[in-house]
Amino acid sequence: MKRTNATKFAAVAAASALALTACDNADGDGASGDGEGGDADTVSVGLAYDVGGRGDRSFNDSAFRGLERAEEELGVETADFEPADGESDADKEDRLSNMAMEGYDLVIGVGYAYQEPIESVASEFPDVNFAIVDEEIEGHDNITSLVFAEEQASFLAGAAAALTTEEDHVGFVGGVETPLIKKFEAGYITGVEHVDDSVDIEVDYLSQPPDISGFTDPAQGRESAQAQHDRGADVIYHAAGASGNGVLEAVADNDLTFIGVDSDQYENADDDQKPYVLTSAIKEVDVAVYDLIEAVGEGELESGIQRFDLSDGGVDYTQSNEEAIEPIQDELDDLKQQIIDGEIEVPTAP
Template sequence: MKRSNAVKFAAVAAAGVLALTACDSAAEEADGSGDGGEGDSADVRVGLAYDVGGRGDRSFNDSAYRGLEQAAEELGVETQDFEPSDGEADSAKEERLATMADEGYDLVIAVGFAYDGAVRAVAPEYPDVHFAIVDSEIEDVDNVTSLVFAEEQASFLAGAAAALTSEEDHVGFVGGVETPLIHKFEAGYVAGAEHVTEDITVEVDYLSQPPDFSGFSDPAKGRELAQAQYDRGADVIYHAAGASGNGVLESAVENDFTFIGVDSDQYENAEDNQKPYVLTSAIKQVDVAVFELINSTVEGTPEGGIQRFELADGGVDYTTSNEEAISPIQEELDAIKQQIIDGEIEVPTAP
């Protein structure tokens, strides 16, 4: 997939614009179930297990869901998605993946690094089932594909956008759970802001510490922390906090500061009264990666190992949906983006 990501990401993203509007369908159960369409692929079954926060986070999980729904509609595969429980043990994750394998799913997708141990434990027990994990690198299990992204690159652009927009040279970052993955978001964001304004102040706060992963599913706490950063002077705040980011956006509306979203285009899925506050989002094309993996399974050629997605192939990027807000700085952001792609700017992956 790596050899042609740029072409595939552009084509799949364009083809899926209409298909992906089903993201918030109320007709499906809370634990999630999608019916595959008719066609030659109807005998392929795909199961997807969500990360903390579940479907409806308007961010990471919803991006994976869009890819699953697109595959059901366009490829005719049978799909079902599964919600996590709050504070569940790793054994619950293992049981969820094993249940899908036992029930005959051809491809089992685990969304989020929290499934790393579960995938490592379960996948070797089912060599005829293909597994995938998003945001974790597993390269020593033959029937596992790892879908990983250069979050730091998109976050660098988010930081640059924040610095170019801030009137106070004071911005914020709200992380969900302080883990190495979310450190990549922080590192890129801070570096991007400082690339534009060397002496900018960047507030950095996390909602929870491992093993407490509630920081990805607590909008009220996200709102509270964003309020605190605003009270300290931040006038642009970026989050990497899953469903908790909805609280950050609520705070932006209440306090009239600028919000930067993550993973999905959070301008597109914001309420009408929230849209003016969304400058941009640092997106990861999880939906496209999921769809492409399902498509390769339908074709009988799912590729194992690690698949990386970067700015250069369109796997990560910043959004321009809020044209009025982003257009004044878009030329500068695109120049920075090209410098990253060309290797002229080296983006850190750790704070």
């Protein structure tokens, strides 16, 4: 059962706009806060980042904000762990097992790549709570899945692109061509075509599975965005993790329009890049992580799948760049309500 609602998401999201400062234990050497010598009743949480790690200005950073806020406001002990380049599922299992053996009350894996490792380790540690972001896992009493309607937020990103393009030509850059990222593509294309089906759409992926380098290669992101611009696109949306930083660089250099993903990338952009960020299709990973940790502390954690969408504020579009978004905000809000009301159905595959 979903614990959050629209009001709670809005309130917590506003409160969680924290600076991305480092945890006390950025290298993942143990719980921060009071450390291992703290109160025995203190909840301890370990979080393992997805490929790209903290600093991606996107997905991982959003998870970190939730972890950091829980440490500051709930008094929990936290530790975060970076992935290694080219690591295997066995490496992920070792990381999760180590956290479980060290006594963390909640172990979180950020990203779909943790599905098999978490299922394996959770079976070995039935008394430890596990959670995964962006993947559905069923049949385990000690695993909670936090999943989001990325396609809905991406629809609004596509609508925003179609409403602002001057060349009737837009682009999408995906990190790795997986079913999850195809959800972003599907929503974006549907949103563009809903507004104007004559707009040309460029679609490029930076790598194919099992190669996941497409999420960690800003240079390739920049190159792909430049190529889309050369073919005529003047608005580019990405779902490419840290590679999206390169997309933003190319957009700013060519005086184009950028649509970010997962986190509010206007807030995270360099000052000279902000004018080019129209909006971001966000999912409130930080809020979901915070609520999850709070539920553990209150003894109210529910396993199973927790879904977040436009109706409860779990996904949305951002309005931080007020000057840029204001002219189309009424139209986007109308489309948003139509999705919530079921008048528009957004597909999860192109």
